[in-house]
Amino acid sequence: MRPWPPVATLTPLTRIGRSMSSTSTTSTTPTQRDTAKSRSALTFRQKLSNFDYKVSPFLYIAPFFILFALIGIFPIVYTLNVSLYDWHLLKGQGDFVGLANYQSVLSDPFFWNAFGNTVSIFLLSALPQLVFATVIAALLDQTLRGKTFWRMSILLPYIVAPVAVAVIFAQIFNQYTGPVAGLLDLFGLDPIRWAFDVLPSHIAIASMVNWRWTGYNALILLAAMQAIPRDVYESAALDGANKIRRFWSITIPMIRPTLIFVVITATIGGLQIFTEPKLFDGRTNGGGSRQFQTIVLYLYELAFPRRDFGRAAATAWILFIIIILAGLINYAITRAIRTNDVKPVKVSKQRPYVTTTYNGGRK
Amino acid sequence: MSALTERLRPATPERFAERRARRRATYERPGVFTYALLAAFFAGSAFPLWWSFVIGSRQSSDTNLVPPAVVPGGNFLANASEVFATVPFFQALINSIIISTAIAASVVFFSTLAGYSFAKLRFRGRNGLLVGVIATMAIPTQLGIIPLFMLMAQWHWIGTLQAVIVPGMVTAFGVFFMRQYLVDVIPDELIEAARMDGANMWGTFWNVAIPAAKPAMAVLGLFSFMAAWTDFLWPLLVLGPTNPSVQTALAALSASGGQTPDNSLVLTGAVLSVVPLLILFIVAGKQLIAGIMQGAVKG
Numbered sequence: 118m119r120p121w122p123p124v125a126t127l128t129p130l131t132r133i134g135r136s137m138s139s140t141s142t143t144s145t146t147p148t149q150r151d152t153a154k155s156r157s158a159l160t161f162r163q164k165l166s167n168f169d170y171k172v173s174p175f176l177y178i179a180p181f182f183i184l185f186a187l188i189g190i191f192p193i194v195y196t197l198n199v200s201l202y203d204w205h206l207l208k209g210q211g212d213f214v215g216l217a218n219y220q221s222v223l224s225d226p227f228f229w230n231a232f233g234n235t236v237s238i239f240l241l242s243a244l245p246q247l248v249f250a251t252v253i254a255a256l257l258d259q260t261l262r263g264k265t266f267w268r269m270s271i272l273l274p275y276i277v278a279p280v281a282v283a284v285i286f287a288q289i290f291n292q293y294t295g296p297v298a299g300l301l302d303l304f305g306l307d308p309i310r311w312a313f314d315v316l317p318s319h320i321a322i323a324s325m326v327n328w329r330w331t332g333y334n335a336l337i338l339l340a341a342m343q344a345i346p347r348d349v350y351e352s353a354a355l356d357g358a359n360k361i362r363r364f365w366s367i368t369i370p371m372i373r374p375t376l377i378f379v380v381i382t383a384t385i386g387g388l389q390i391f392t393e394p395k396l397f398d399g400r401t402n403g404g405g406s407r408q409f410q411t412i413v414l415y416l417y418e419l420a421f422p423r424r425d426f427g428r429a430a431a432t433a434w435i436l437f438i439i440i441i442l443a444g445l446i447n448y449a450i451t452r453a454i455r456t457n458d459v460k461p462v463k464v465s466k467q468r469p470y471v472t473t474t475y476n477g478g479r480k
Numbered sequence: 481m482s483a484l485t486e487r488l489r490p491a492t493p494e495r496f497a498e499r500r501a502r503r504r505a506t507y508e509r510p511g512v513f514t515y516a517l518l519a520a521f522f523a524g525s526a527f528p529l530w531w532s533f534v535i536g537s538r539q540s541s542d543t544n545l546v547p548p549a550v551v552p553g554g555n556f557l558a559n560a561s562e563v564f565a566t567v568p569f570f571q572a573l574i575n576s577i578i579i580s581t582a583i584a585a586s587v588v589f590f591s592t593l594a595g596y597s598f599a600k601l602r603f604r605g606r607n608g609l610l611v612g613v614i615a616t617m618a619i620p621t622q623l624g625i626i627p628l629f630m631l632m633a634q635w636h637w638i639g640t641l642q643a644v645i646v647p648g649m650v651t652a653f654g655v656f657f658m659r660q661y662l663v664d665v666i667p668d669e670l671i672e673a674a675r676m677d678g679a680n681m682w683g684t685f686w687n688v689a690i691p692a693a694k695p696a697m698a699v700l701g702l703f704s705f706m707a708a709w710t711d712f713l714w715p716l717l718v719l720g721p722t723n724p725s726v727q728t729a730l731a732a733l734s735a736s737g738g739q740t741p742d743n744s745l746v747l748t749g750a751v752l753s754v755v756p757l758l759i760l761f762i763v764a765g766k767q768l769i770a771g772i773m774q775g776a777v778k779g
Contacts, residue, residue, distance in 0.1 A: 166680065173681035177597035178609065181590050184650045189616060192624025192631075199626055249521075256518055259510040269765045270522040272772075276757040277529065278710035280727040281750040284734045285528050288535070288743055296531065332525060333772060340773035389622055392712045399735040413622070413713075421717070426626050433623040440620055 193437070199430035206424035218431035228432070230407055231415035232439075234319065238394070238411065239387035241323035242330075247379065249331045251372075254338035255364060268339075271332035282325045283396035287312075290321040312398055318409040325393045334379050341375035342368060377451050384443050388436065389413050412436050529754065536748035559748035566736050566745070568722065569752065572729035577756075579641055579715075579725060580708040583648040587704040588697050590650045595658025596689045600671055601681075610659070616652040625717065632718055643718040644725065648708055654700055661696035662689065699771035702764055709757060726753045 200218050203211030222228050253271055261267055274282070289295050290311040298308055311317045345367065353363050369376075391413040394403050402418040403410025410418070416436065420429035530550070535542060538553035563569055597603070598610050628647055637643040666689060674684040690697075715725040721732055733749040734741065761768065 169681050170675075171603075174597045174601035174603035174606075177601070177685070178594040181594040181650050181655055182609075184590065185616065185652060188628065188647045188649065189619065189621050189624070189652070192627040193619060193621070195627035196624055199630075253518075253521055256510075256514050256521075259514060261510055261514070261518075265766060265769070267518050267522070268769050269761070270518075271525055272765070272769060273525045273529070273761070276706065276761045277754050278712070278727055278757070280710075280712050280730050281753050282528075284730060284746055284750045285532050287734070288747060289528060289531070291743075294540075294743065328524075328528065332521075336769060336772045343773075385618070385620060389620055395712075396731055396734065399731060417713070420626055420629075426630075430626050433626065437620065437623050444618070 196430045196433050199426055200428075200434055202427055204426040204430070206420070206426055211427075214427070218427045219435065222428055222431050222435060227407060227410070228412075228415060228435075231403070231410045231412045234315075234394075234403070234407075234409055235388060235390065235411040237316075237319050238323050238326070238390060238409070239384070241319055242326035243380065243383045243387060245323075246327045246331050246334060246383065247376070249327070250334035250338055250379070251369075251376070253331065253335035254342055254372075255368065257335065257339050258342040258368075268336065271335055273332070274329045275333045277329065279325070279329065279392035280396060282329050283393045286321060286325045286328070286393075287397050290324075312404065313408070315408045318397065318404060322390075322393050322397055322409055325397075326387070326390065330383070334383075337379060338372055338375055341372040345371045373454075377447070381444065381447050384447060385440055388440050388443060391417065412439075529751075532747040533751050535744050536751045538744055540743040540745075542744070555744065556748065559745055560752060562745055563733060563749045563752060567729045567733045567749070568724060569726075569729050569733075569749070571722075572724045572726045573756070575641060575719075575723065576709055576726040579644050579648075580705045582641075582645045583708040584701045584705040586645075586649040587651055587654045588701045591654030591658045591700060592662075592690070592693050592697055593685070594655045595660075596662050596685055596693070598655065598659040599662035600666055600668065600689070613652050613655050613659075617656060619652075622713065625714065628714075629717055638718055639720045639723055641719075641723075644708075644711075644715050647714065648704075648711075651704070654704065657700055658693065658696060662693055665696075666692045699767055699774070702760075702768060703771060705760075706757065726756075729753075 201213060201215060203214050205211060257264065257267060257271075277285075290297055292298055292308055292311050292313075295311075297311070301308060309317045311321045349367055349371075350363055353367055358366065390411050394409045394411050394414055395417070397409060398404055402422065403414045412432065413436070416429050416432040419425045419432060533556075534549050534552050536559055537556035538549060539555060542549050542553070594613075598606060598613070632638055632643045637646075670688055671684055674688050679687065710727065711725075712727045712731070715728050716731065719725055719728055721728075724732065730749050730753045734746045737746070
């Protein structure tokens with residue numbers, strides 16, 4: 118391969134001309150034999166080049182697909198297989214039992230307890246998070262002094278790993294020695310048994326999720342708000358709409374796709390919550406009486422402490438189906454809202470808001 | 481129209497005041513209230529971390545002072561050395577750096593390669609495969625831990641770092657992210673020109689695509705690093721207590737005291753576990769913010 122000029126110096130037309138002349142002159146000598154030789158060499162090179170052109174695209178995507186098949190697709194599919202057998206962590210594959218594992222999981226009150234806890238923690242974290250993220254985004258969507266500082270300040274919790282968040286919040290919500298307990302005491306209120314009672318423990322765990330993710334979601338919503346053309350606000354202001362009115366009638370409808378996106382990612386992440394409830398009380402798997410055991414924690418307890426891979430695999434697939442259903446429900450609600458809408462504000466030449474963003478390995 | 485009639489009206493002082501008020505309504509600068517609210521949110525964001533540092537530098541008995549302790553004590557180094565004595569925290573730091581760096585490098589490389597192919601090369605089945613990538617983005621791969629664990633056991637990888645690294649080597653999101661970036665950023669003419677100049681496909685990728693992709697590669701690398709650093713469930717399953725990651729070491733530390741954990745010790749560990757990402761955040765916080773906001777708007 119010839120040395121390649123840096124991209125910036127490329128000027129296509131002159132380059133093409135020069136390179137054509139160089140291939141025809143460099144290796145050619147006057148004799149007949151040499152010409153034939155160089156022609157055959159050229160055709161070989163052309164063949165090589167064609168091969169290169171045709172095959173390279175596949176070669177470039179192949180590593181991803183091979184690896185992803187191994188570490189992404191195969192495990193999910195094979196989970197289905199495991200779920201149909203008696204399967205012990207150490208003893209390995211046992212008898213084929215059909216859907217018996219699913220039956221036993223679905224008739225297990227602990228599973229439904231975990232399901233209820235998961236939904237409860239999800240709702241307690243998703244709703245406040247959405248409200249606060251929207252408020253923060255609206256605050257940031259102004260001509261602020263030191264905007265980078267404010268943005269970084271609300272993103273700070275995002276860099277704290279869920280393990281550290283759980284460890285810290287377990288202390289903050291410690292029934293006897295935490296600052297929250299101190300605060301309650303100061304106001305003469307009865308101590309709350311954060312780690313023992315159902316709702317308080319859910320609130321404590323949800324507050325961990327809220328703390329870590331609100332700023333992150335605020336930035337996503339801020340991006341959507343900034344994509345709203347300013348003249349829409351200006352004309353609304355000229356028409357006499359005040360700030361609050363502009364927020365409800367312009368901002369909210371225009372960021373709705375992003376709001377829905379945030380809700381969907383929060384749902385997918387929220388249904389798989391594990392670290393926070395696991396470490397809220399690290400000695401148990403979701404509390405002494407499973408008062409904050411979530412579905413993934415239930416799955417974990419089945420698979421590892423109890424070594425029942427068959428049922429754990431069935432739980433994984435049940436959760437998979439729940440997540441898909443939640444996605445479909447979200448989608449249906451979105452469509453229903455959209456069709457009932459009173460003429461959404463339409464602006465031409467607008468960038469598409471959202472299809473995705475990195476969820477930061479959210480679990 | 482209204483602008484015209486307005487201009488025809490006599491310019492009395494009242495008119496000026498009215499116009500100024502209207503302009504203020506349009507280009508309102510945020511007032512004290514906005515900054516006060518933002519400061520409150522900042523305090524909320526920072527308090528748990530700061531409080532951890534404060535308690536981590538004092539004694540456990542200081543956790544429920546009213547008002548809460550806000551000034552660090554002098555015990556941080558003593559507590560820190562006790563953390564290192566209780567769990568192999570230094571080993572954990574090295575392990576996490578290796579794991580996160582390897583995963584970030586791998587995700588960035590394979591995603592750029594595949595993303596470039598999807599964005600700029602023509603081949604049979606391209607669109608179908610891309611839809612496949614997008615569809616797999618939504619799959620919660622966390623649910624495949626049981627077969628993945630069996631695979632690692634079969635390969636005798638339990639307790640080794642590659643058991644954490646290999647399952648994180650590619651993500652569907654990464655491919656999609658790079659594809660979305662490259663599709664806009666490299667003009668097709670540039671690739672054709674490279675080909676005309678006699679560059680082979682790899683040369684074009686290396687000399688045209690990579691330089692153009694660098695900003696997105698940095699963002700993807702940053703997020704992949706953070707995701708690997710903060711992951712807990714999978715390292716908990718495959719890494720033993722003697723060869724932990726930062727997260728599993730911290731979890732072990734928090735369980736080390738049994739019924740009566742040493743609170744300030746645990747919080748010191750939490751603070752220590754946050755420090756590497758905090759440094760990264762201070763250095764690359766702007767890119768992180770841009771990455772989150774771009775990811776949201778670009779699609």
